[in-house]
Amino acid sequence: MNFFITLSGKRVKQGFFIIIISFFTALFYFSQASVHVPVLSGKDGPKAIYKGDKGIALTFNIGWGDVQAEPILEILEKEKVESATFFLSGSWAERHPDLVEKIKNLGYEIGSLGYAYEDYTEIEEEKIRRDMDRSIEVLNKLDVKEVKLLRSPTGHFDKRSLQIADELGLTIVHWSLNSQDWKNPGVQAIVKEVQKARKGDIVLMHASDSATQTAKALPEVISIIREKGEMVTISHLIANGKVKTTIIP
Template sequence: MNFFVTLSGRRIKQGILIVIISFFTALFYFSQSIVQFPVLSAKGEPKAIYKGEEGVALTFNIGWGDVQAEPVLKVLEEKEVRSATFFLSGAWAERHPEVVEKIKEMGFEIGSLGYAYEDYTELEDEEIRRDIDRSLEVFKKLDIKEVELLRSPTGHFDKRTLKIADDMGLTLIHWSLNSQDWKNPGVKTIIQNVRKVKKGDIILMHASDAATQTAKALPEVLSVLQNKDNLVTVSYMIANGRVKTKLIP
């Protein structure tokens, strides 16, 4: 009888151990599969997302101008592209409601590029907050709902910018691949810059009037990107895999 009790006790302990190991193994795999959105650092400091894990996110900044946005949209329409993210300045959106409506109708995601296209690192906290809030008010009037993404207008940001964006419920989006299209280096050079694309990249392009070669380069750029991976919006990329973030020293 003593032997039977001892043997049963061992089996019970082994069973419990197996259950515990199985539980933590399942927990590990589950944690790998759920949405991961590391906006905060270990110290609780907000970060800027610049790269994802799956897909390729094509993004366009529009800060000013009356000419280049339409040709870019026309190429996207002709190529039947429906997954892209447009970061619009509030001042531009306010002056071009018909183009904003077209961006919406085509199913593209819209994020904020602030309102007045100012360098946030040169503004006071309240000025940054006011500029972002003003852009959100414009989007609200244009019936753009649930704007959750922010790109710093000039690409420059600091810890203050990240903290303010986070406080306002916005995620700051940077990029991992710069097409350099705003420099107008030539169509071939823009395409060559984009050929460096890797899975998970967030690509920066422009549809402001300064970028006069973007629309011409875009058909080949799209071909390059679609051969690399699926085109996705930034939000889709964030919600469907791990993302990489930038820490500001």
């Protein structure tokens, strides 16, 4: 009888051990399969990307202005930056087709910043949809094809705008590190913010005319990012690593 009890105990332990091993094996394969597939939606609905885990994405918003964008592009070209993502408002792109062409020719990624630079949390759903749609139409006419990325014009978004973007085949991209360059706090203050960058960060900068210190800070910003990791586009960050998402309650 004692032998029977001992043997049963061993079998129970062995069975438990096999279950544990099977669980972790399944978990391993699931995690490996998920590495290249960002979770953009779930039971709570579409989500916005704000961070990855490989590389650092340098991004620029351009909503308006005639002065700052070109010198920023010249610095990026001079510094041999091959990967950056520009979010352009449709109304700005319409007025500056030459700069849109230059961004394209330099090989930079282009996403939408909406059309009229309105706060999506303060306008009705149909107007949100028209604004998103119109921006994509403008970019397509300027030969920017297959636009898949959208940054909410003012940085504000809600479940409605997330859902509408998803229906239009767009992924809303937020940021994990704000350079604060739009406040014009001083070149070194901008640089200090970017020094906080870590792998996977999406860095927000601006090439609108309101950001008058961005161009001066940019060479040092580029140097810092290169020291910390590979500079990548948003699409690369999404496709080649896990991404972190957020949803507005």
